[in-house]
Amino acid sequence: xxxxxxxxxxxxxxxxxxxxxxxxxxxxxxxxxxxxxxxxxxxxxxxxxxxxxxxxxxxxxxxxxxxxxxxxxxxxxxxxxxxxxxxxxxxxxxxxxxxxxxxxxxxxxxxxxxxxxxxxxxxxxxxxxxxxxxxxxxxxxxxxxxxxxxxxxxxxxxxxxxxxxxxxxxxxxxxxxxxxxxxxxxxxxxxxxxxxxxxxxxxxxxxxxxxxxxxxxxxxxxxxxxxxxxxxxxxxxxxxxxxxxxxxxxxxxxxxxxxxxxxxxxxxxxxxxxxxx
Numbered sequence: 001x002x003x004x005x006x007x008x009x010x011x012x013x014x015x016x017x018x019x020x021x022x023x024x025x026x027x028x029x030x031x032x033x034x035x036x037x038x039x040x041x042x043x044x045x046x047x048x049x050x051x052x053x054x055x056x057x058x059x060x061x062x063x064x065x066x067x068x069x070x071x072x073x074x075x076x077x078x079x080x081x082x083x084x085x086x087x088x089x090x091x092x093x094x095x096x097x098x099x100x101x102x103x104x105x106x107x108x109x110x111x112x113x114x115x116x117x118x119x120x121x122x123x124x125x126x127x128x129x130x131x132x133x134x135x136x137x138x139x140x141x142x143x144x145x146x147x148x149x150x151x152x153x154x155x156x157x158x159x160x161x162x163x164x165x166x167x168x169x170x171x172x173x174x175x176x177x178x179x180x181x182x183x184x185x186x187x188x189x190x191x192x193x194x195x196x197x198x199x200x201x202x203x204x205x206x207x208x209x210x211x212x213x214x215x216x217x218x219x220x221x222x223x224x225x226x227x228x229x230x231x232x233x234x235x236x237x238x239x240x241x242x243x244x245x246x247x248x249x250x251x252x253x254x255x256x257x258x259x260x261x262x263x264x265x266x267x268x269x270x271x272x273x274x275x276x277x
Contacts, residue, residue: 001112001173001174002030002112002174003027003030003032003112003113003174003175004032004033004112005032005033005034005035005110005111005112005113006023006026006027006030006032006033006034006035006111006112006113006114006115007035007036007037007104007107007108007111007113007114007115008020008023008034008035008036008037008114008115008116009037009038009039009100009104009114009115009116009117009127010036010037010038010076010080011038011039011076011100011117012072012076013117013120013144014144015117015118015120015142015144015145016076016117017079018142018148019115019116019117019142020036020079020080020083021083021150022115022142022148022150022272023115024083024084024087024089025150025151026115026140026150026152027089027091028087028089029150029151029178030174030178032112032113033090033091033092034084034089034090034091034092035091035092035093035094035107035111036076036077036080036091036092036093036094037094037095037096037103037104037107038072038073038076038077038093038094038095038096039095039096039097039098039099039100039103039104040066040069040070040073040095040096040097040098041069041097041098041099041100042062042065042066042069042097043065043099066097069097073095077093077095080093081093094107100126100127101124101126101127101129101130101131102130104116104127104130104131105130105131105134105135108131108135108137108139109135109136109137111137112137112138113137113138113140113171114131114135114137114138114139114140115140115142116128116131116139116140116141116142117141117142117144118141118142118143118144118266118269119266119267120144121267125266128141128266132247132275132276132277133247133277137171137276138168138171138172138274138275138276139247139274139275139276140272140273140274140275141266141269141272141273141274141275142272143269143270143271143272146270148241148271148272149241149271151241152175152178152179152241152242152272153179153180153181153241154179154180154181154182154183154238154239154240154241154242155172155175155176155179155181155182155183155240155241155242155243155244156182156183156185156231156234156235156238156240156242156243156244157169157172157176157182157183157184157185157204157243157244157245158185158187158227158231158243158244158245158246158261159184159185159186159201159204160186160187160246161200161204162246163246164246164247164248164276164277165245165246166204166246167246167276167277168244168245168246168247168274168275168276169204169208169244170276171274171276172244172274172276173211175242175244175274176208176211176213176215176244177211177212177213179213179214179242180214181214181215181216182208182213182214182215182216183215183216183217183218183234183238183240184201184204184205184208184215184216184217184218185218185220185230185231185234186200186201186217186218186219186220187220187221187227187230187231188220188221189201189219200217200219201217201218201219202217205217218234220234226260226261226264227260227261227264228260228261228262228263228264228265228268229264231243231245231261231264231265232264232265232268232269232270235270235271236270240271241271241272242271242272242273242274243265243269243271243272243273243274244273244274245261245262245265245273245274245275246275246276246277247262247275247276247277248261248262248277262275
Protein backbone atom coordinates (compact mmCIF):
# COMPACT_ATOMS: atom_id res chain seq x y z
CA UNK A 1 0.00 0.00 0.00
CA UNK A 2 1.50 3.39 -0.93
CA UNK A 3 2.07 6.12 1.64
CA UNK A 4 -0.70 8.64 1.00
CA UNK A 5 -0.62 10.62 4.24
CA UNK A 6 1.92 11.20 6.99
CA UNK A 7 1.84 12.90 10.37
CA UNK A 8 4.86 14.63 11.88
CA UNK A 9 4.79 15.60 15.55
CA UNK A 10 6.32 19.03 16.14
CA UNK A 11 7.32 20.53 19.47
CA UNK A 12 9.55 23.14 21.08
CA UNK A 13 12.70 20.99 21.03
CA UNK A 14 15.72 21.99 18.91
CA UNK A 15 15.31 18.75 16.92
CA UNK A 16 11.78 19.65 15.76
CA UNK A 17 12.88 21.64 12.69
CA UNK A 18 15.16 18.83 11.52
CA UNK A 19 12.30 16.36 11.99
CA UNK A 20 10.04 18.53 9.84
CA UNK A 21 12.64 18.75 7.07
CA UNK A 22 12.99 14.96 7.14
CA UNK A 23 9.22 14.39 7.01
CA UNK A 24 8.78 16.92 4.21
CA UNK A 25 11.42 15.27 2.02
CA UNK A 26 9.88 11.84 2.66
CA UNK A 27 6.37 13.12 1.90
CA UNK A 28 7.55 14.69 -1.35
CA UNK A 29 9.22 11.48 -2.46
CA UNK A 30 6.05 9.48 -1.87
CA UNK A 31 3.67 12.25 -2.97
CA UNK A 32 1.98 12.06 0.42
CA UNK A 33 -0.18 14.59 2.25
CA UNK A 34 1.80 15.94 5.23
CA UNK A 35 0.10 16.77 8.53
CA UNK A 36 1.92 18.84 11.14
CA UNK A 37 0.65 18.29 14.71
CA UNK A 38 1.53 20.46 17.70
CA UNK A 39 0.19 19.65 21.16
CA UNK A 40 -0.04 22.18 23.98
CA UNK A 41 0.52 19.92 26.98
CA UNK A 42 0.30 21.89 30.20
CA UNK A 43 0.15 18.79 32.37
CA UNK A 44 -0.22 18.83 36.12
CA UNK A 45 3.12 19.86 37.64
CA UNK A 46 3.89 18.77 41.18
CA UNK A 47 2.96 21.55 43.59
CA UNK A 48 3.21 21.46 47.36
CA UNK A 49 0.50 22.76 49.63
CA UNK A 50 -3.24 22.47 49.44
CA UNK A 51 -4.28 25.89 50.73
CA UNK A 52 -5.97 28.63 48.74
CA UNK A 53 -2.72 30.45 47.90
CA UNK A 54 -1.19 27.23 46.60
CA UNK A 55 -4.17 26.58 44.34
CA UNK A 56 -4.04 30.11 42.93
CA UNK A 57 -0.31 29.83 42.26
CA UNK A 58 -0.81 26.51 40.49
CA UNK A 59 -3.56 27.98 38.29
CA UNK A 60 -1.33 30.93 37.42
CA UNK A 61 1.56 28.59 36.57
CA UNK A 62 -0.60 26.49 34.28
CA UNK A 63 -2.04 29.62 32.62
CA UNK A 64 1.49 30.89 31.95
CA UNK A 65 2.53 27.50 30.54
CA UNK A 66 -0.49 27.55 28.25
CA UNK A 67 0.34 31.06 26.99
CA UNK A 68 3.90 29.96 26.27
CA UNK A 69 2.58 26.87 24.48
CA UNK A 70 0.26 28.96 22.31
CA UNK A 71 3.13 31.30 21.42
CA UNK A 72 5.36 28.39 20.42
CA UNK A 73 2.51 26.78 18.46
CA UNK A 74 2.03 29.99 16.47
CA UNK A 75 5.74 30.09 15.66
CA UNK A 76 5.77 26.45 14.58
CA UNK A 77 2.62 26.88 12.49
CA UNK A 78 4.08 29.85 10.62
CA UNK A 79 7.27 27.93 9.84
CA UNK A 80 5.28 24.84 8.78
CA UNK A 81 2.98 26.75 6.44
CA UNK A 82 5.85 28.71 4.91
CA UNK A 83 7.82 25.52 4.26
CA UNK A 84 4.84 23.87 2.57
CA UNK A 85 4.24 26.99 0.47
CA UNK A 86 7.85 27.26 -0.59
CA UNK A 87 8.14 23.58 -1.49
CA UNK A 88 4.70 23.26 -3.09
CA UNK A 89 3.81 20.47 -0.68
CA UNK A 90 0.23 19.48 0.13
CA UNK A 91 -0.46 19.37 3.85
CA UNK A 92 -2.33 20.76 6.81
CA UNK A 93 -1.72 22.10 10.30
CA UNK A 94 -3.33 20.62 13.40
CA UNK A 95 -3.15 21.97 16.93
CA UNK A 96 -4.59 20.48 20.10
CA UNK A 97 -4.42 20.81 23.88
CA UNK A 98 -4.09 17.87 26.23
CA UNK A 99 -1.81 14.93 26.94
CA UNK A 100 0.70 14.68 24.10
CA UNK A 101 0.93 10.89 23.96
CA UNK A 102 -2.82 10.37 23.73
CA UNK A 103 -3.40 13.11 21.16
CA UNK A 104 -0.55 11.95 18.91
CA UNK A 105 -1.90 8.39 19.07
CA UNK A 106 -5.44 9.56 18.28
CA UNK A 107 -4.41 11.50 15.17
CA UNK A 108 -1.90 8.82 14.20
CA UNK A 109 -4.55 6.16 13.69
CA UNK A 110 -5.74 7.92 10.53
CA UNK A 111 -2.49 8.19 8.57
CA UNK A 112 -0.18 5.72 6.86
CA UNK A 113 2.95 6.76 8.77
CA UNK A 114 3.87 8.71 11.91
CA UNK A 115 7.15 10.63 12.07
CA UNK A 116 8.20 11.28 15.67
CA UNK A 117 11.36 12.35 17.42
CA UNK A 118 13.56 9.98 19.36
CA UNK A 119 12.95 10.59 23.08
CA UNK A 120 15.81 12.65 24.48
CA UNK A 121 17.70 11.47 27.59
CA UNK A 122 15.75 11.98 30.80
CA UNK A 123 12.62 12.81 28.76
CA UNK A 124 9.46 10.73 28.80
CA UNK A 125 9.16 7.95 26.22
CA UNK A 126 5.37 7.95 26.54
CA UNK A 127 4.64 9.56 23.16
CA UNK A 128 6.80 7.13 21.17
CA UNK A 129 5.63 4.10 23.15
CA UNK A 130 1.93 4.98 22.98
CA UNK A 131 2.14 5.65 19.24
CA UNK A 132 3.95 2.36 18.66
CA UNK A 133 1.69 0.15 20.73
CA UNK A 134 -1.76 1.74 20.36
CA UNK A 135 -2.12 3.23 16.87
CA UNK A 136 -1.76 0.15 14.67
CA UNK A 137 0.45 2.28 12.41
CA UNK A 138 4.19 2.28 11.71
CA UNK A 139 6.23 4.83 13.64
CA UNK A 140 9.37 6.33 12.10
CA UNK A 141 11.61 7.80 14.79
CA UNK A 142 14.16 10.44 13.84
CA UNK A 143 17.30 10.75 16.04
CA UNK A 144 17.59 13.96 18.02
CA UNK A 145 21.26 14.29 17.08
CA UNK A 146 23.03 14.12 13.75
CA UNK A 147 21.71 14.65 10.24
CA UNK A 148 19.06 12.14 9.15
CA UNK A 149 19.18 11.25 5.45
CA UNK A 150 15.62 11.42 4.15
CA UNK A 151 16.14 9.61 0.83
CA UNK A 152 16.54 6.30 2.69
CA UNK A 153 18.60 4.65 -0.06
CA UNK A 154 20.06 1.86 2.08
CA UNK A 155 17.79 0.03 4.52
CA UNK A 156 18.55 -2.57 7.18
CA UNK A 157 15.79 -5.00 8.23
CA UNK A 158 16.02 -6.69 11.63
CA UNK A 159 14.49 -10.07 10.85
CA UNK A 160 13.61 -12.73 13.41
CA UNK A 161 10.57 -14.33 11.77
CA UNK A 162 8.10 -12.84 14.27
CA UNK A 163 4.69 -11.32 13.65
CA UNK A 164 6.01 -7.89 14.63
CA UNK A 165 8.93 -8.13 12.20
CA UNK A 166 6.61 -9.24 9.39
CA UNK A 167 4.30 -6.31 10.15
CA UNK A 168 7.21 -3.87 10.08
CA UNK A 169 8.43 -5.18 6.71
CA UNK A 170 4.95 -4.91 5.23
CA UNK A 171 4.45 -1.38 6.61
CA UNK A 172 7.84 -0.31 5.24
CA UNK A 173 7.28 -1.81 1.79
CA UNK A 174 6.81 1.52 -0.06
CA UNK A 175 10.15 2.67 1.36
CA UNK A 176 11.84 -0.66 0.61
CA UNK A 177 10.68 -0.62 -3.01
CA UNK A 178 12.14 2.86 -3.47
CA UNK A 179 15.46 1.99 -1.78
CA UNK A 180 18.64 1.23 -3.71
CA UNK A 181 19.58 -1.68 -1.44
CA UNK A 182 17.95 -3.58 1.42
CA UNK A 183 19.81 -5.88 3.80
CA UNK A 184 17.93 -8.51 5.81
CA UNK A 185 19.92 -9.11 9.00
CA UNK A 186 19.29 -12.33 10.93
CA UNK A 187 20.97 -12.49 14.34
CA UNK A 188 21.65 -15.97 15.78
CA UNK A 189 19.32 -17.72 13.32
CA UNK A 190 17.60 -20.92 14.44
CA UNK A 191 17.71 -23.51 11.71
CA UNK A 192 14.69 -25.72 11.04
CA UNK A 193 10.90 -25.54 10.86
CA UNK A 194 10.61 -24.35 14.47
CA UNK A 195 12.90 -21.40 13.82
CA UNK A 196 13.76 -19.52 10.63
CA UNK A 197 13.65 -22.45 8.21
CA UNK A 198 16.54 -24.20 6.50
CA UNK A 199 17.80 -20.90 5.02
CA UNK A 200 17.13 -18.16 7.61
CA UNK A 201 16.07 -14.93 5.95
CA UNK A 202 15.57 -16.53 2.53
CA UNK A 203 11.76 -16.59 2.70
CA UNK A 204 11.35 -12.89 3.49
CA UNK A 205 14.04 -12.03 0.93
CA UNK A 206 12.14 -13.95 -1.76
CA UNK A 207 8.94 -12.14 -0.79
CA UNK A 208 10.68 -8.78 -1.12
CA UNK A 209 12.31 -9.74 -4.40
CA UNK A 210 8.85 -10.37 -5.84
CA UNK A 211 8.16 -6.72 -5.09
CA UNK A 212 11.31 -5.77 -7.04
CA UNK A 213 13.26 -4.94 -3.88
CA UNK A 214 17.04 -5.21 -4.26
CA UNK A 215 17.65 -7.41 -1.23
CA UNK A 216 20.50 -9.41 0.30
CA UNK A 217 20.60 -11.55 3.46
CA UNK A 218 23.25 -11.44 6.18
CA UNK A 219 23.40 -13.90 9.06
CA UNK A 220 25.46 -13.03 12.11
CA UNK A 221 26.14 -14.52 15.53
CA UNK A 222 25.33 -12.19 18.38
CA UNK A 223 25.66 -14.35 21.46
CA UNK A 224 28.18 -11.99 23.05
CA UNK A 225 26.32 -8.77 22.25
CA UNK A 226 22.75 -7.50 22.50
CA UNK A 227 20.61 -7.54 19.38
CA UNK A 228 20.14 -3.78 19.58
CA UNK A 229 23.89 -3.19 19.56
CA UNK A 230 24.28 -5.65 16.67
CA UNK A 231 21.73 -3.68 14.66
CA UNK A 232 23.43 -0.36 15.32
CA UNK A 233 26.83 -1.80 14.39
CA UNK A 234 25.45 -3.34 11.19
CA UNK A 235 23.74 -0.08 10.23
CA UNK A 236 27.08 1.69 10.55
CA UNK A 237 28.98 -1.06 8.68
CA UNK A 238 26.53 -1.02 5.76
CA UNK A 239 26.10 2.81 5.79
CA UNK A 240 22.35 2.36 6.20
CA UNK A 241 19.92 5.29 6.25
CA UNK A 242 17.11 3.42 8.02
CA UNK A 243 16.51 0.44 10.31
CA UNK A 244 13.21 -1.45 10.03
CA UNK A 245 12.21 -3.65 12.96
CA UNK A 246 9.32 -4.97 14.98
CA UNK A 247 8.59 -3.13 18.21
CA UNK A 248 8.24 -5.39 21.24
CA UNK A 249 6.68 -4.73 24.61
CA UNK A 250 3.81 -5.55 26.92
CA UNK A 251 1.88 -3.93 29.71
CA UNK A 252 2.77 -4.92 33.25
CA UNK A 253 1.26 -3.18 36.25
CA UNK A 254 0.24 -0.29 33.98
CA UNK A 255 3.86 0.25 32.96
CA UNK A 256 5.07 -0.48 29.45
CA UNK A 257 7.98 -2.91 29.48
CA UNK A 258 9.98 -2.78 26.26
CA UNK A 259 11.94 -5.60 24.71
CA UNK A 260 15.71 -5.28 24.89
CA UNK A 261 16.32 -4.42 21.23
CA UNK A 262 13.41 -1.95 21.15
CA UNK A 263 14.71 -0.22 24.28
CA UNK A 264 18.26 -0.05 22.92
CA UNK A 265 17.17 1.45 19.60
CA UNK A 266 14.95 4.04 21.31
CA UNK A 267 17.84 5.13 23.51
CA UNK A 268 20.82 4.86 21.18
CA UNK A 269 19.63 5.12 17.57
CA UNK A 270 22.08 6.75 15.18
CA UNK A 271 19.84 6.56 12.07
CA UNK A 272 16.05 6.76 11.71
CA UNK A 273 14.20 3.64 12.84
CA UNK A 274 10.84 2.45 11.53
CA UNK A 275 9.03 0.28 14.08
CA UNK A 276 5.70 -1.56 13.92
CA UNK A 277 3.93 -3.66 16.50
